[in-house]
Amino acid sequence: MTEHTDLIVVGAGIIGLASAFLAREQGQSVRVIDAADRPVGSSIQNFGHACFTAQADVIQPVARVAREGWLRAAQQAGFWAKESGTWLPATSEIELQVLAEFAEHRGDDLVKLLGREEVAAGIGNPGLDALGGAHLPLDVRVDPREAAPAIARYLAADGVEFTWNTQVTGIADGTVATVRGDFHADRVIAAPGYKLLALFPELAERHEVRVCELAMALIERPARIPADLAVLTGTSMARYDGIAAMPSVPELREELARREPGLVDVIANLMMTGTEQGIFVGDSHHYADHTEPFISEDVADLLIDRSTAVLGIDEPRVLQRWKGQYADSAGTNLVLEHPDARTTVAVVTSGIGMTLSFGVADLALRGETISGF
Ligand SMILES: Cc1cc2nc3c(=O)[nH]c(=O)nc-3n(C[C@H](O)[C@H](O)[C@H](O)COP(=O)(O)OP(=O)(O)OC[C@H]3O[C@@H](n4cnc5c(N)ncnc54)[C@H](O)[C@@H]3O)c2cc1C
Known part of the structure; x- marks a missing residue:
């Protein structure tokens, strides 16, 4: 397969979907690839609590971006989000x-x-x-069983290509190798959540x-x-x-x-x-x-x-x-790394990935990271 997009996102959890959402806002062409046939990971298993205020001081600017992203996505994709604190x-x-x-x-x-x-x-x-x-x-509530599927549906209607049921086996230099063949993009954001170890073992081990x-x-x-x-x-x-x-x-x-x-x-x-x-x-x-x-x-x-x-x-x-x-x-709340010039790996390594999702996606798209978090 040789289809090419500006961006490939690996993982249709909230980090991957938030990345795809923000990339579409910038007008990029996007493909999302996931091993499952719908969001099935942490992003549907949680409390749906976007708990911005209780997070560390250093991450508050990212939390503010995340909050705005959640509210925009809810408004556009039409899912329940309450600013109820x-x-x-x-x-x-x-x-x-x-x-x-x-x-x-x-x-x-x-x-x-x-x-x-x-x-x-x-x-x-x-x-x-x-x-x-x-x-x-400031804290926001969403329904975790509704939010990620609603964003995926909205993005699909907005032109994002979803390649479901497709295990990714390797990512390097703009090529995503899968069990269905290779896909190509200018940039790749890998958001495999708790399956990081299977995809980037060296990175996962280095960050324990x-x-x-x-x-x-x-x-x-x-x-x-x-x-x-x-x-x-x-x-x-x-x-x-x-x-x-x-x-x-x-x-x-x-x-x-x-x-x-x-x-x-x-x-x-x-x-x-x-x-x-x-x-x-x-x-x-x-x-x-x-x-x-x-x-x-x-x-x-x-x-x-x-x-x-x-x-x-x-x-x-x-x-x-x-x-x-x-x-x-135990060592970091966020793995945000660039194994090569075209690849970004974005995994929140603490139980706060719903909260930070759109903020982390924003950092990943801008190629930035945050230290001391
Ligand atoms: C019980 C529980 C409660 C929580 N409560 C909260 C909360 O209240 N507030 C909060 O902020 N956070 C909470 N969290 C944490 C939050 O849910 C996670 O941090 C967040 O959902 C992680 O999103 P993700 O997109 O990285 O991962 P996931 O949602 O797991 O998505 C990863 C996706 O990648 C796909 N994938 C992985 N490997 C591959 C591969 N090789 N090829 C193709 N696809 C692949 C998977 O199929 C999956 O769809 C909670 C988590 C749990 C489990």
Whole structure:
């Protein structure tokens, strides 16, 4: 095959699709190649939480670009995106202190400190057991099962060639070798997500990229809880780099180890997001080069128990469970490299790829990277 485009994107997850979307805005001809017949990777397995505010200071300019990209894509491709922000109930004095430090650091307009009643009303649980909390108004909610497929459909209608069911076996100097033959482009962006190891083993090993597996569930949503809900908890404050940099976080970690040893053991980021279909609850973290398919019932139960306690749901009905996977590295949050002059590899190696997608795609298209992240 000799068909030539300005750009080939390998991977129809959110990073690849965001790259294709921005390239089309620039008027480039684009082909997207994916091993599956639709988006099936991390990008449909997650919370759909574009969690800009809690990310590290250094990535905030990229997060702003990402936010604009999400809102433009939602408007053009016609998928659900709500600028409803994130609620953070504080269940202890130290959690309140961390949120106060974060509000001081980021500013009152980006981190609004609230009383218990306001947080309870925001998450739809009048009986919320909290001392107070915060709201992060810039954060955006999308439905992860809808967004990537909608962008792919929109791009296909806009002239992007999609080559589905086609495993890529190698990428170099503008040639993409696949099981169906070679494709050519001026530039190639490879966004294989947690399958980086199979495509660029040397790069994956150099950045110690591994797979993070997470226990997830979808539970029924009572009508009192908003469909655009996003709730982070104390474990999230200790996890997301922006908040985790606050001075009281070491003390929060000690408190969590005493108060919630089960959650700390499974490296939980206890959080919940809503959609029309239900409430996503999770998650635990386990790291491996190659994951196992099994979900521990104890871990799944613990996450559901603690999430529903925050939401005031006494008898949750579980609609689905699944094991999510994303690319992770202990050393970096982003692999953005240029193995040759025509190839860019873009993989977010932390659980924040939905949040940053359009910002990372923008960096990849401009041939830039960001250090210290
Ligand atoms: C449970 C869970 C919860 C999460 N929650 C959030 C959240 O709330 N907010 C947030 O910001 N992030 C979250 N994340 C992380 C986020 O989902 C990922 O960082 C992001 O989706 C990665 O997108 P991607 O395009 O790189 O990868 P993917 O979506 O995995 O897409 C990669 C694509 O590449 C294709 N591919 C790979 N190798 C090849 C090959 N050799 N040939 C052809 N095709 C190939 C695959 O088929 C796949 O379609 C979560 C992740 C999980 C699993």
